[in-house]
Amino acid sequence: MQIPPAEKARLMRAAALERTSLKDFVLRNALLAAEAVIEKAERVNLDEEQTRFMLDLLENPPKPNTKLQAAARSLATRK
Template sequence: MAHDTVHGILYPLKVYKIQVTTMPRTAVKNNLRMSLRMTPEVKTKLLRAASIRNTDLTNFVTQSALREAEAVIHEAEVIQVTERDFQRILDLLDNPPPPNAKLLAAAKALPAST
């Protein structure tokens, strides 16, 4: 864990790794159907849960998977910070630190724009 000192206060900084991914391409021409393989026990449990919710298996599985997909996407795209950290981010955007040697070297290594 890295540390940063601001106004004489030592703040621990969590280091984040960012992975950029692309959306998967459509695997089939007809995007209206999806096949799932599952054990009979899993299917029985899903049918029971769908029955309790008074819906069919397709709707139950679709809605459950959609909720999970939304949660995964939200977790990947949203960063929650404290009010103090948010103010620090805004301050750094308004008053960026001067470029260090690594940044200057990286900028110099970029191809000339046309």
């Protein structure tokens, strides 16, 4: 990675303050940022109303409609 000198100096200063190498500092912080991005992309956050709605659907699922029944039959014939 090519880093402008001023930004590299700032990263090196931060790494030195944490008594670690530049490589370890950048890698550790990049991995933390990557985990945060992945977590945000993969997690579904519901507010209280949405949570209650989902729980109600799980406890009282609606009856399957015609399209769902056709899809289930279609899937069963593939196996």
